[in-house]
Amino acid sequence: MNNRMIRRHGPGGIFIHWFNAVCWFFLLATGLGLIKNPDLQPLGPWWPNFMNSLFGGGETLLAVHWGTGAVWAGIWLIFILAGLLRYTAPFLRQIFSYHLSRDLEWMIKKPFQMILGTKAMAALVRPLGWDGNMPEQGFYNVGQKAAAVAMAAGGLVLVITGVIMTLSKYFLSPNQVPMVQWSITIHFIAAGLTFGVLLIHIYMAAVSREERPAFISMFTGTVPEDYAAHHHGLWYEEVKNSGK
């Protein structure tokens, strides 16, 4: 089989992905640990108690959360600015470009395919005039695009509300305080919803056997040609046509 490897991710992309992943879980863990109020804590008191013990008090936990958040947002900002034209803009174009009929078909077929298998999916979608083949997808499939949009938006909201909360103590006047109060709630909502999306992303990328090459590519940067052709046909075509 001439299943040669195709480059999918550069080292920068790989770094920012895993940097993001580590920060995200650390921030989630510490952030949840900061919610001491039993009315608001989704996990119960054990988690903040555990985190407080681990860090030797809430003030340290808060400082760590702030510090990590600042580093996370800062590195992201550098990454975004450093490749503004090279990868940031193309990435954004990617995740915001949708082909309505093709992407809709993909979104309907994919869950059935995953849960019931290709055969059953093909049988199910036949009344719609579709066959069992997944529609062609670009560098990202529509699921990935939607997840990327959700996570980018969530991240942005988290950064903005996080900055507001942090500034409160240093710059904000009493009449600006309601903004801080709602920032706390919105920060929580954004983190919660983004985490929900993140779970799907993790399953698809790291657990699902079908996407295993993509998972591996987050370390090696390359995917097998057949995987690319199968999962990201449009991108594969592009790569092929660009003379590689």
Place this chain on the structure above:
Amino acid sequence: MGTNQPLTLSRRNFLKVAGAAAAAGTGLIRPNSANSATPEAPSFESKYSVCDMCFNKCSLIARVRNGVVEKLDPNPKFHKSRGMLCARGNAGVRQLYDPDRLKSPLLRKGERGEGKWQRLTWDQALDHAAEQLLKIGEQYTRCGVMFMAGADMQSTFVHRFADVYGSYNKLSHESMCLIAGTRGFLDTFGEVPIPDMQYTKYVVMSGANRFEALVTPDSMDLMKAMAGGCKLVVLDPRYTKTAALAHEYFPVRPGTDMAVMLAFAHVLITEGLYDREFVEQKCYGIEQLAEHVKQYSPEWAEKECEIPAEAIRRIAREMAAAAPQAMIYPGRRSSNYRNSTQIRRAYAIVNALLGNWDRPGGLTAARMVGLKSPGYDAPFYESNPFERIDHGVAKLMFEEEGSLKIARDAVLREEPYPVKGFFTYKTNPMQTAANRSKTIEMIRKLDFMCTVDIVMSDTAWMADLVLPSQAAFERTDPCSAQQGSSACACVVMRDPVVSDPLFESKPVFWMMKELADRLDLGEYFDLSIEEYRKEQLRDLPGAMDALINDGVYYNPSKLYGVYEGRIFKTKTHKIELFNETYQQMGLDPLPVYESPTAPPKNQFRMVVGRTATITQSSSQNNSLLQEFEPENDLWIHPDSAAALGIHDGDPVTVSGKVGEQRIRARVTRRTRPDTVYMHTGYGVLSKGLSRLQGKGACIAQVLEDGLDEISGNMAMHETFVKITKEKKS
């Protein structure tokens, strides 16, 4: 890049981040401390000192960290204050670190009061002062310089300097304060009694506001007595906080207190309720008094003072029933009326009738703690006149206190002789003496005025030379003896709490010494404060140890029954209900009531008063105390305000014979319809009091300077004013 730096973290937080990262990295688990936090104990030094915020001189403990006074606490061993520190005492920290403190000697450059100053070195300033003092001394005699020093532990050195320089013209603040009361009681009991509030059962308080104008230990002891069942009756034209806390309050018509006292005497005598045995043995003139007060029935008094006759009668009976643990509270500031000495004598007489002298809960004898005053033989100056400048007007003036009212008039008239120099220390007659225009006029007559203060007071503002004094906590001060009624007489002293005085400030002792050196009088100041204190404590072994260890020295002595087998220090050797000396001098030997003039139509009597967060005119610029009284306003009764179309907060003009001021009206039920009031010490001229610029009005500008002709006390309640609403611009 800015945003990825943890700029929002303080250094401390940042270190914690690092620490936590290390802890997390090594898997260390620290105990959760947040729910049982104990802050670190502050590492401050505790030093005894004495409060300087009013005349009470409460011993206190300064908590000092890194050479900075952070907090002042009461000294629990100081019984005279009952171990307390009031709001002003607590604000002493802000006085020490007041950014408005004088920083160097200043010489006037422009007109007086124009505020143009030239910075001098200490040598230049002292040379200049010495030169001026010599010049005036040569031209007008040494009595041509008048010295005035307020209640301060170093004021004694100003007086010593005046003595050796050769001027008799030494003034204290007392002629604007308490000398009428002192005179009245002295001329009845032969000494000034100390009220024993702690064990009293019945107090009539008239012309005093002891729960706002705090006096140690009287204020605290009265409250304690009341918790134990003592009854308090307050007579005051204003509804003070003391009135609000009294069991009974009567808004007495101003200036009629004597009528109430005479009616009390009337009831006590006609109903035979007075202490017959005591009066027979210890008092002189009961027959004359009985005859005299016949005319002063409660029914008569009611028409004068507007207190119901039956209430006067009942209160007299209740006092008699509680006697000897009952009293007419002697009070303190009595610079009120032309006849304040006689008014206070009436207080003294009722006390005598109650037989409360020298007994628990009554009036007790002052006790000497045994502090020595190191003496000196001042040189004699042949060219000097025979008498003080204020001599011969008030019949019974205290020569050692003088009378600012009389002295000021004399300086203006240049009679009996010219006075062209004025030296003031820690006193502010520009704000505290009635008729400010006259004070300014007097200052304009002077060739040289030198003021020593810690800030640019209004008096300093008018001076030619301003010298920066050290604040109390920077100084070494002599010992000071204090009366304390049942708290026992005691001694306090002051050592520096902070090692480095701020700016170029110096103690007045040093200034006097330096000036004396320049005038060839150095031999009279050839001493240190430490030596002076040793001399003061000569007869009190153990006193210095007590002062160092406890911050206070007590010299316990008998409190009651001191006068057993002793005579009174009066002409008749008895308590003088009838004063023959007065008779011989042409004064009324018994207090004769004169009805005060009622204010003309649409005019009001203006009265003076105090609050617990203001000391005369010295604390208004204090950054902490100012939060309680940011500015003064004019208290006016709702009925009177309505008649003039004045609403709460309206700007009004207060005008009297000697001056007018603009101020905001405070429409309040706390004053009588015929009486208005404002706090002292606002409406300053000095631009050096940064927190007071444009704040309130100056009562001294409006008050007329009446005179109590017996004591020389200034009479400040003899002013009628018009109130007019300002047209809204």
Place this chain on the structure above:
Amino acid sequence: MKTQLAMVIDASRCWDCKACMAACKTANKVPEGQWRNWIKSVDLDLVEPGGGRLIFQPGNCMHCSEPLCIKACPTGATYRNEADGTVLINRELCIGCGQCLPACPYGARFRHAELRVADKCDFCAERRAAGLEPACVATCPTKARAFGNLADPESEVARLLKRNESVQLVQAKSPTDPNIRYLGNPGRTDWPVEAQMPSAFGFWKNVAGPVVKIFVGFSALGFGAMLAKQLFLPDHPEEDRQPEEKRHE
């Protein structure tokens, strides 16, 4: 023995001299215009003079046994110190969101003008660590305030409460079980207000929390189900590969 620090105040001894307020301000470096303690009374300008003795009521944070402020704090910066029963603020953990301010029926809290974090009376924790009484207690001219451990029957506060009738100031809709007790007549009792819990928290508790939980729950459920399928159900690799092979044809 359990410790519950408390203040017992005899309001009838207060003469409104502000010593406690001045002492507190310097002891705790409270910014200008803000106060950790107060003296309440009727408006003297309006009251009919001579209608009997007025009461001046000193007060500060009541260090409630059931503090409502804690419920309004997201981070646990406001907490009840288990060691002595005081309600304290961890300034490092406080983010200055201000939600605890209206949650106190007594208005005891304010946002520190310089530090921008919640502030209030802590019974002078720093002074107590140095073995001193709270500043207001030490300085009070009439000793209207007593301070100590309520749980210790030998303490002055316990003895005062045993000997005298006392009351707590409580707003009916916001019961807090305060640890300031007033001996005898406390004066005004009409001033505590109903606690206002933060609206952002109401939304969080009632709407945002459940929505997020359901969303994450479904995600997790799907994750778990698919993982289980993958682990326990037989695999059909050929079937999955089929379309791919087709494409290559």
